[in-house]
Amino acid sequence: MEQLLFKVEDRPPALTSVLLAMQHLLAALGGIIAVPLVVGGALKLPADQVVALVNAALLGSGIVTIIQCKGVGPIGIRLPCVMGTSFAFVGAGISVGLEHGVPGILGSSLVGSLVMIIGSYFMPTIRKLFPHAVTGVVVTMIGLSLTPVAIDWAAGGFGSSHYGEPGNLAIAGFVLLLVIALVQWGKGIISASAVVIGIAVGYLVCLALGKIDFTQVHHAPVFAVPQPMHFGLSFPISGIVAMSIAFLVTIVETTGTFMALGAATQTAMPGKKLARGILCDGVGSAFAALMSSPPVSTFAQNVGVVSLTGVASRHVVALTGVMLLLAGLFPVLGALVVTIPQPVLGGAGLMMFAMIVSAGIQMLGKVEHTKRNGLIIAVSIGCGLAVTVRPELLSKLPTFVKEVFGSGITVGALVAVSLNLLLPGRPVDFAEEEEGGAIEIAREVA
Structure with a gap:
């Protein structure tokens, strides 16, 4: 069993901690900022209101991250x-916002978060x-679902006119190879910091090639304090129902993310521990709504x-x-990180997300080889991949079905x-797995 470089309760030296924390920031920041940008664009909000949404999202994500960890x-x-702000809520958020504006999104999120808060007790x-x-299956699907995101980054960004250009693929490939080399042959902090070093070197290469656009940095305010209740709140019944469904779906996704995190950190994940995490997601989303931010959830990419x-x-x-909190207070810092070209993120992201797939495959390899388990694994991964690689599969179905x-x-x-x-043959006694068997899962893939 491979040993962790730093365990859950370890406190690395200050400078080391900053470098390691930066890796998680780079992995998450784009996703956190993207949600308010997508929602703001869909609702045709003026620039100052989009900036307010972004600042609130960063500040809210930072505060809830601290609470979830500590x-x-x-x-x-x-x-x-x-x-961070989750794409799981984008579809419901836009549909509510088009009819009831940002106040409707935030008010519906505030009430809908009760689904997660109440769900945590179960x-x-x-x-x-x-x-x-x-x-x-869930851990494997997390990795498989994130991998296309990394591929789109590597190609230059989905919808970009430069998508798939050889230059983008070359940069992504260079970063990927560099990260592999640092992980395989680096020692100590060099190996642990492989992602941030790979991204930094890739950034410098892109800077030398003139591929960095500093427009957002020039327009970003240096300091801004997000205002609670900036947009106000409204509580449309249709919006509350839509958001409640999104929160219900998020409980399933977040549970899977926590299980993957338990495996990565060699930590048992009994129901009581999961309850504390889900409760933080719910309370954090309620807090985010009051801070004028979209709902938050646990980011799967950081498990990678x-x-x-x-x-x-x-x-x-x-x-x-x-760091996220400071980025919310100093938007210019967040804008600087967003200048990282997507191919650079794609090279590192492909490695991180593929590691989650690897963890899931190792877990499935430890499952008892029976016809029943084979059916569960094959059919569920097949159905999950169907939606991942062909999302248009659901395009003709009702909105409710597409949300779920x-x-x-x-x-x-x-x-x-x-x-x-x-399926017949399900084990009846789950007590052993609940109390002790979970630690075996956590350690099998370490």
Whole structure:
């Protein structure tokens, strides 16, 4: 079993912690900023309101990340979790916003977060729905669903006129090879910092080639304090229903992310621990709504950073939360990070997300080889991939169906859980797995 470089409770030296925290920041920042930009663009908001959404998203994500990592009473899983605005809410958010504006999105999110808060109290029961075969499927689908994102980054960004140009692929390939070399042959902090070093070198190469656009940096304010209730709140019934469905789906996705994180950090994930994490997601989303930010959830891509680097310290990721908070107060810092070309992120991202796939495959390799388990694994991954690689599959279905089944992670998880419950031969006694067997899962793939 490979040893972690830094365990969950370890506190690396200050400068080392900053460097390691920066890796998580780079992995998450684009996603956090993208959601308010997409929503703002769809609603045709003026520039100053989009900036306000971005600042609030960064500040809210930073504060909730700190709480998730450090814990406040029963809130927070106390593992290296980066929290951020989630694309799981984009579809519902835009549909609500087009009719009721940003106040409708935020008010619906505030009420909808109760679904996650209440759901957290049922996590010991929900945990029993995730035996080894189901957990392995969910972890694998997280990696498989994120990999196309990295491919789009590597090619230059989905929808870009320069998509797939040889220059983009060359830069992504260079960063990928550099990260591989640093992980394989680097020692100590060099290996642990492979992602941030690879991105930094790739950035310098792009700078020398004149591929960096500093326009956003020039227009970003140096300092700005997000205002609570900046847009106000409204509570349309249709919006509350839509957001509640999105939160229900997010419980399934976040549970899978936590299971993957448990494997990466060699930590048992009993129901009570999951409950603290889900509660933080719910309370954090309510707080984010009051801060004028879209809802937040645990970022799966940062599990890839942990898997790749062996740095599982929750205190390092809490520092990432501090950096996000500062980015919300100093928008120019966030704008500077956003100048990183997508091919650079793609090279590093492909490595990180593929590590999650690897972890899932190793977990599935430890599952008992029976016809029943084979059916669960094959059908659920097949259905999850169908939605991931062909999202237009759902284009003719009602909006409600697209909201629930729009994510390959969710589809894979729901199919796996359903088959596990319906197929004959299901183990009856889950007590052992709940209390002790979970640690075996966590360690099998370490």
